[in-house]
Amino acid sequence: MTGIMDSRPVRDEHGNQSVGELVGQATEQLSQLVRQEMTLAKEELAEKGRRAGKGGGMIGAAGAVGYIGLMALAGTGVAALSLVLPVWAAALIVTAVLFVIAGVLAAMGRAQLRQATPPTPERALDSVKADVDEIKERAHR
Template sequence: MTGTTHTRPAHDGQHSVGALVGQATEQFSRLARQEAALAKEELTEKGRRAGRGGGLLGAAGAVAYAGLLGLAAAGAAALALVLPVWAAALVVAAVLFAVAGLLAVVGRGQLRRATPPAPRAAIGSLRADVEEIRERAHR
């Protein structure tokens, strides 16, 4: 059969349905592991942000407590002195409360960036993968 085109038997050159299903299962398994790793990485980052936000809110509480102590000191100063030492203590307390408010706003922003805890990037990537698989399956 020199010079003629030789076609292979179906069982030699083409994969059986079982082999194709096995290959698809293996690829899907590998893809699922990769997506799980991506989700884990994303959740880890969100956890870090939640920790930072919680820490900042804790700091805001501590500064607010210091502000409350400042108000107490202002009351004591007002009783001990007749003039503006207590007013100065009120100004200090107001500044401390302003700092506490700023820390609370920044901390709340960190917590918002950490929520929802769902791994959005991984979910989006998985949806794109599923869509790609669907398109290839229909070709």
């Protein structure tokens, strides 16, 4: 005995790997799987963050257009009092169009925010559950 351990894989007479090697491989594969699942979760959360940003921006735009609509409505009131019909009617039409735009932007922003919540990586969680089920199934075999 020389005191130096042999680093070659231990195999039986049929060429199969030892239990220690199999455990080592399983540990390595499990850590790689966990890293991949974490990467998937980060990507999914980033996507939801982008959707939340878009939704918030659209709601902000809806607020801005709504504010412009209120100013146009005030102009409509002034025009209605100062002139008889043609000017305020045109101003009222412009005001209505601005409010319709604000409503559409608000609805689109709300839809974007709904798609972004809850901020959980659903696909990654499903993938982890499938991995756990697969490991359990193989362990029972």
